[in-house]
Amino acid sequence: MATGENILLLSLIFAAWFTTLTVNGQNAAHPEVVTKYGKLRGQQIKVDGAETHVDVFLGIPFAKPPVGPLRFSPPEPAELWKGLRDATTYPPMCLQDPVAGQYLSDAITNRKEKLPFQFSEDCLFLNVYTPASSDKDMLPVMVWIHGGGLVIGGASTYDGSALSAFENVVVVTIQYRLGILGYFSSGDEHARGNWGYLDQVAALQWIQENIEHFGGDPGSVTIFGESAGGISVSALVLSPLANGLFHKAISESGVTIKLLFTAHPEAQANNIARISGCQSTSSAAMVHCLREKTEEEMMEITLKTEFTTLQLNAASSGDSEKSLFISAVLDGVFFLKSPEELLAEKAINPVPYIIGLNNHEFGWLLPNMLKYPAFTEGLDKETVTSLLLSSEFFTHVPAEFTYLLSNEYLSNIEEPTQLRDRLFELMSDAVFVVPAIQTARYHRDSGNPVYVYDFHHRPSSYEGVRPDFVKADHGDEIRYVFGKPFLAGDVSMLAK
Numbered sequence: 001m002a003t004g005e006n007i008l009l010l011s012l013i014f015a016a017w018f019t020t021l022t023v024n025g026q027n028a029a030h031p032e033v034v035t036k037y038g039k040l041r042g043q044q045i046k047v048d049g050a051e052t053h054v055d056v057f058l059g060i061p062f063a064k065p066p067v068g069p070l071r072f073s074p075p076e077p078a079e080l081w082k083g084l085r086d087a088t089t090y091p092p093m094c095l096q097d098p099v100a101g102q103y104l105s106d107a108i109t110n111r112k113e114k115l116p117f118q119f120s121e122d123c124l125f126l127n128v129y130t131p132a133s134s135d136k137d138m139l140p141v142m143v144w145i146h147g148g149g150l151v152i153g154g155a156s157t158y159d160g161s162a163l164s165a166f167e168n169v170v171v172v173t174i175q176y177r178l179g180i181l182g183y184f185s186s187g188d189e190h191a192r193g194n195w196g197y198l199d200q201v202a203a204l205q206w207i208q209e210n211i212e213h214f215g216g217d218p219g220s221v222t223i224f225g226e227s228a229g230g231i232s233v234s235a236l237v238l239s240p241l242a243n244g245l246f247h248k249a250i251s252e253s254g255v256t257i258k259l260l261f262t263a264h265p266e267a268q269a270n271n272i273a274r275i276s277g278c279q280s281t282s283s284a285a286m287v288h289c290l291r292e293k294t295e296e297e298m299m300e301i302t303l304k305t306e307f308t309t310l311q312l313n314a315a316s317s318g319d320s321e322k323s324l325f326i327s328a329v330l331d332g333v334f335f336l337k338s339p340e341e342l343l344a345e346k347a348i349n350p351v352p353y354i355i356g357l358n359n360h361e362f363g364w365l366l367p368n369m370l371k372y373p374a375f376t377e378g379l380d381k382e383t384v385t386s387l388l389l390s391s392e393f394f395t396h397v398p399a400e401f402t403y404l405l406s407n408e409y410l411s412n413i414e415e416p417t418q419l420r421d422r423l424f425e426l427m428s429d430a431v432f433v434v435p436a437i438q439t440a441r442y443h444r445d446s447g448n449p450v451y452v453y454d455f456h457h458r459p460s461s462y463e464g465v466r467p468d469f470v471k472a473d474h475g476d477e478i479r480y481v482f483g484k485p486f487l488a489g490d491v492s493m494l495a496k
Contacts, residue, residue, distance in 0.1 A: 030088075031055040031132065035210045038081040043088045044132055048486050050165035053132040057214070058125075058156070059091035062206035063199065065122035066177060071291050072184060072191045075124060075202040091125035092118040093154035094178045095299055100308045100369065101152040107365055108147075108226075108475040109157045110484035121181060121295045126203055129160035129171040130214045138217035143207060143246070144173045147227030147253075147475070149325035150196060150260055151179040151307040162483030170216035174203040176232075179302050180272055184290065185265040185329040186283035192331040193265060197239070200232055201334070204245035222248040226478055228325075230254030230356075234439060236349075238342045239334050243349050250354040252481075253361055253474055256339045257435040258396045262327040263338055276301045310370040310390055324370070324393045343442035352449040355436050359456045360471035362427040376467055378416025384423050395430040405430075421469065 033040045042057035063075035070076065093101065102117055109115075131139065144160065146153040160171030176182060176199035185193025208218045223246045225233045230251035236242040237249050238256065262268065269286070273279045276297075278289035293301070307325050330338055342348065367375060373383055388395075388402050397405055409426040413419055436452065443450040455477045462470065479485075 031057075032084070033057065033213050035060075035213050037061075037078050037210075039084050040087045041084050042128075045161055047162050047165040047483075050162070050486070052165050052168075054161040054164050055130050055132045055214075056161060057087040057128040057130075059087055059089060060126050060128065061124060062126050062174070063124040063202045066124060066181070066195070066199075067121050067295075069291070071121070071181065072195065072287060074195070074198045077202075078124075078206070090115055090156040091127075091175070092120035092123055093156070094123035094175055095119050095121055095181055095295070095302060096148075096152040096178050097303055097308060101148070101154070103369060104148055104152055104365075105154070105157045108478050109159075110162070110479050110482040110487055111157070111159050112487060115156055119299070121298070123175050123177070124199055124202070125155070126172055126174040126206070127155050127160070128211075128214050129164040129173075130216065131164055131168055131170075133215070137215075138212065138220075139168060139170050139215050140220045140222065141170045141172060141207065141211055141216040141218070143204065143221060143223045144171065145200060145223060145225030145229035145232045146173070146175075147225065147229040148178070149308065150183055150228045150231075150328070151302075151325050153178070153228070158478070158482055159487055160482065162486045163481065166483060166486070170211060170214055172203075172207060172211070172216075174200065176200050176203070179307060179326055180290075180305070181298060183326045183328055184269065184272060185331065186269055186287055187265050187329070188283050190283045190287045192333060193329040194331045194334040197232065197235055197328060197334045198241075200236060201239070201241045201245065204236075204242060208245060219247070221246040222250065224250035224252065225254075226252040226475060227254045228260060231256045231260050234355075235328065235335070235339070237351065237353065238339055238348060240336065240349075241334055246351065248352050248354075250356070251436075251439075252356045252477060253358055253432055255355060255435050255439040256328075257343070257438055258340075259394070259431060259435065260325060260327050261329070261335075261339055263330045265327065265329045268327060272301070272305065275304045308369055308371075310372065310387070343439065343446075346442075346446040348443065348446050348448060350446075350448050352451075353443050354451045354453065355440050356453045356455060356477070357432055357436055358472040358474060358476055359454060360424070360428065361432040361474045362424045363470040363473040364466055365474045366427075367424070375420050378418075379420045379423065380416055381410075381414065381419060384410065384419045387423060388426070391427065394427060397430070417469070 031042050031044055040057050042055055044053050044055050046053050061078045063078055098117060144158055155173035155175045158173050160173055164171045176196040182196030183193055185191055211218050223233050231254040233249050233251045234255040273286050278286050280286045389399050392399060405426060409422045413422060440450050440452050455472050458471050
């Protein structure tokens with residue numbers, strides 16, 4: 001029979017073991033982090049094939065809700081909260097066309113399951129994925145900026161857990177205001193614009209202040225994004241507001257030269273004012289009118305703008321004020337000059353930069369999203385000409401000079417599938433390839449390290465889903481960047 005001292009010792013050991021087991025078990029299931037703004041409770045998940053678990057914190061506010069007087073205003077720091085904040089549910093996405101947003105999310109997500117779509121003007125949240133460890137060194141941080149033409153998309157479409165687990169990095173996915181609420185500009189001090197870009201800066205500032213609590217190194221932050229996210233990355237590389245907030249940059253399929261930027265927002269503002277019933281000779285009155293609209297009314301206005309529908313022959317139909325997507329502007333705050341002027345003057349944040357392209361950027365996703373006429377069997381010459389004339393927003397070639405493009409890409413071609421293929425090649429070159437090459441050369445000439453990749457892999461999962469003429473389409477690299485096969489149970493996707 002054990003002595004009293006032995007029993008006491010065993011009791012103490014058992015108590016210590018039980019306490020440790022309980023605490024570790026609780027932390028393993030629901031990790032907690034104390035940030036500058038308050039305490040968070042997340043969840044821990046296991047990624048197939050990975051040795052380490054990942055702690056996930058969802059829906060963390062990085063700024064005050066941009067509502068009421070903060071609509072069309074720069075973001076303000078988030079408010080402190082008391083007690084333990086739950087960070088286990090996905091945040092609402094920013095206001096957008098739900099049909100276009102769902103289409104984009106379904107097409108490019110690396111998740112197996114579909115997320116429930118919720119939208120709110122209160123949407124300035126970020127998600128954090130960090131390798132689970134009780135004693136970890138400061139890890140590199142990768143900040144993902146989603147695409148969607150600055151009018152659709154959201155952070156939670158992208159699950160950062162596989163990237164975090166396999167590459168031993170902290171992954172942050174951020175949201176920013178979209179569409180009218182994110183980029184409306186009156187062209188003067190009443191609403192300078194670029195609110196979405198300012199949100200991105202605010203998110204990067206929050207990361208500098210708080211990412212250390214998640215095991216991340218604030219001195220090793222890489223920003224990366226695709227499409228409008230890649231454009232956002234290249235914009236941040238040029239903005240003095242973002243200087244020092246990141247240390248490397250990657251733009252996938254998008255840079256800010258020409259696309260989604262205008263130095264003259266008047267037509268865009270007039271179209272929004274007309275649709276919303278806020279037309280006025282005073283920009284102050286126009287902005288006040290838009291601020292007074294309810295969230296539901298702003299959603300209705302967003303749907304009426306049809307930002308993701310290409311207007312065929314808009315000039316001849318008297319609808320020339322309609323714009324495709326929405327543009328950032330020269331505001332004198334985020335952009336001190338146009339992107340091309342800043343690049344030419346080498347006014348660039350000095351960071352290593354990767355610029356990437358896919359070999360069929362305009363192969364499937366974009367023409368479908370823009371509601372092109374049926375093109376699987378090809379396009380006739382008249383339709384191709386109409387599409388080209390209506391694409392000045394993309395090509396930045398005035399309509400009177402489109403014959404030059406037509407002669408280069410389409411001359412002596414009559415067969416419908418060849419016409420389609422040549423049109424899509426033209427659009428890929430004009431929208432993505434040429435701006436990427438120009439941007440890379442500017443960065444090279446500024447003395448900063450720059451690298452360019454060209455992605456050619458057509459996912460094998462497309463067999464029987466997309467036509468054979470589609471190669472590596474816009475957004476196809478995302479599933480490999482974020483490790484979709486490990487999250488969606490589709491290891492065959494790694495084949496071929």
